[in-house]
Amino acid sequence: MLALFLKRGHGGGSNPFQHLEKSAVLQEARVFNETPINPRKCAHILTKILYLINQGEHLGVMEATESFFAMTKLFQSNDPTLRRMCYLTIKEMSSIAEDVIIVTSSLTKDMTGKDDNYRGPAVRALCQITDSTMLQAIERYMKQAIVDKVPSVSSSALVSSLHLLKTSYDVVKRWVNEAQEAASSDNIMVQYHALGLLYHVRKNDRLAVNKMLSKFTRHGLKSPFAYCMMIRVASKLLEEEAGQLLLSLKISMQLLLCSYEGCFRAISTLPSLIATLAITTLLKTGSESSIDRLMKQISSFMSEISDEFKVVVVQAINALCQKYPRKHAVLMNFLFTMLREEGGFEYKRAIVDCIISIIEENSESKETGLSHLCEFIEDCEFTVLATRILHLLGQEGPKTNNPSKYIRFIYNRVVLEHEEVRAGAVSALAKFGAQNEEMLPSILVLLKRCVMDDDNEVRDRATFYLNVLEQKQKALNAGYILNGLTVSIPGLERALHQYTLEPSEKPFDLKSVPLATAPNAPVAVVKQPEKVAATRQEIFQEQLGAIPEFRGLGPLFKSSPEPVALTELETEYVVRCTKHTFVSHMVFQFDCTNTLNDQILENVTVQMEPTEGYEVIGYIPAKTLVYNQPGTCYTLVALSEEDPTAVACTFSCMMKFTVKDCDPNTGETDDEGYEDEYVLEDLEVTVADHIQRVLKPNFGAAWDEVGDEYEKEETFTLSAIKTLEGEGVSELLTFLLAPFRSLTGRLLGQSCSYCDNKLAQASKTQKSIPSPMGTRLDCGRQESILHSTVSGRQTFPEAFQIPPEDLCLLQDVSFLVHPP
Incomplete structure (x- = not known):
């Protein structure tokens, strides 16, 4: 029989569709x-x-x-x-063909x-071709299908609802009542699918999930599949409850970890991962008084773990430095000991x-940290680290009490290292x-020796810096050595490329390049991609x-960081404004957006x-606004030429448009x-819209560059600040536009202790705090603008820019509390 079966061609595993060709099949489709x-x-x-x-055969859009x-x-x-084959084909071709909604009526x-x-x-085919904009049209049919008495129809509707939940949650969640009715069905699959839909709708609401489990546990279920799903949901809730219980035991766990034997046994565990977790746990839960003992214990175990786990320990130490800044000396010595050991x-x-972050956050540790880094670069095999440390020395070294002691370390790099490090040393x-x-004279002698270097980059830098320093002009030093270019590098690249595409007799204007603005928030350190992305x-x-x-307006100076909402989100028209x-x-x-x-x-x-003021x-206009599709329109306004200081203004806004009615289902207009017209909320233009943060790496040089003739001193009464106790000093400096990195406030008095006591005593009854503030501006017309913003709590960083390119710097804020 087997031989006869194979002879007739019924065996052998042959595939009748094995040699199909797409063109032949599409030709046959004309039979339809x-x-x-x-x-x-x-x-x-x-x-x-x-x-x-x-x-996996690819069908073109036109073919499909x-x-x-x-x-x-x-x-x-x-x-x-x-008919069943048509349903299957519709589901498969819904993502390939165009205008598939033509079969909606069928x-x-x-x-x-x-x-x-x-x-x-x-039902399954219809939900496959329906998007979120058309779902409301079939919502009534879906609700009827969910509670249908035929199990196959009800299950199809419930499973399709689960798929639609990913894209149209707001619509599907309105079908909860029908799903609850389906959950009481006698059919095991209908009940299982209904329970699944109810859980996915409510999974973000812990209380609703608990009520659902209690209800079905009390009344019981007929479907074994539904019981299995209830067990999974209940297990997940138990895990989350157990995690919350462990978090509530934080204080108890910290007390238990104070045992010396427990600490030693945890660290002596053989697996490196467990040992690393134990060390980081000790560092995170330890108190300030236990840091000295922890450092002694940890140092004996660092040699037993790999570099990968040592990095985790260093990160934990960095967090500890921020938590207990007074222990920076102990932690700095421990880090330097680790730095001298072998590692990748x-x-x-x-x-x-970690050392650089300690230096930036604690001024007392600056000289110690810089000395440790100087000793490290004497025998550093990593070019990236050496150049970074040299850059840090160039920034922070001149500000120390004895800057000359760092020159030997820097010049050794010129003599002993390769060209990348030598170039960085010349810049340092x-x-x-430039600052001392x-x-x-000694620096000029060293730079003259560097002019004869073998590398072109080193020679060019040495020659350039030598000529700038020989001029002995603070403005040149600040512009070409200390601060450098303040423009956006990606913007400069695009502007130069555009300049080469359009030949012109005019020289390239650097003012056409956007400024390199300071970030609004701290940015995590990530690996940079090969291509620099454009900024907002x-x-x-x-x-x-x-x-x-x-096109004739010139370079864009600033765009508002966040759009201003001129309507509520629930209104028929949603409008947001960005100011350029x-x-x-x-x-x-x-x-x-038309809703x-x-x-x-x-x-x-x-x-x-x-x-x-404004004109x-x-x-x-925006030509067309269809349903739920954003559109953009613009309004061009000229600033006041008669009064340049009149920058604050309030605009009354009204949206005007032409309305055409359309059919929601077919889209016919x-x-x-x-x-018609629609009244919007008023739009305010403030001083902050004309001021931008700019990068000034060396604040002192920028201050000296402006000059004494533009310095202005004002006194303000700040009635909002009631006390100088606790965080009052920080709040006062923030209120006075103070940059914390380059600005320090001082208490005026005979001594610190006397002044502190006097402040604490006077702050109980003091109602206002007069405060003199020194300000330097590059343009006299800006004085009234900047000083008028203090009462309005406009907060600015260490350097400002007011168009066109006017510079304002704040320095030397002092505050004195007068007795009542």
């Missing part, structure tokens, strides 16, 4: 257009199409769309097998028909990062000469530059009326429309 329809032949062709798709439209004609046949008809064999598959690049970089030497006049302001510069009306500041103009970008699905807006503009020049 024939009349009368041959169900058996058409079903066979649909099987071939499904086979090609599942085998043409076959899909031809297949829709097969709904004229009532053959059950052919699927809806089958979904609400009397033939139960068609209803379940029709990542391990040494982690230690250097130049910074010492007593050392300048550079993206706005490119977008606005593409509009012809804005130029030298003599402002551009207001309005991002508008009405039965309307289309055309020629949308935001009409603005200023209170004073509206023109509007650029009426030919005629009518004019």
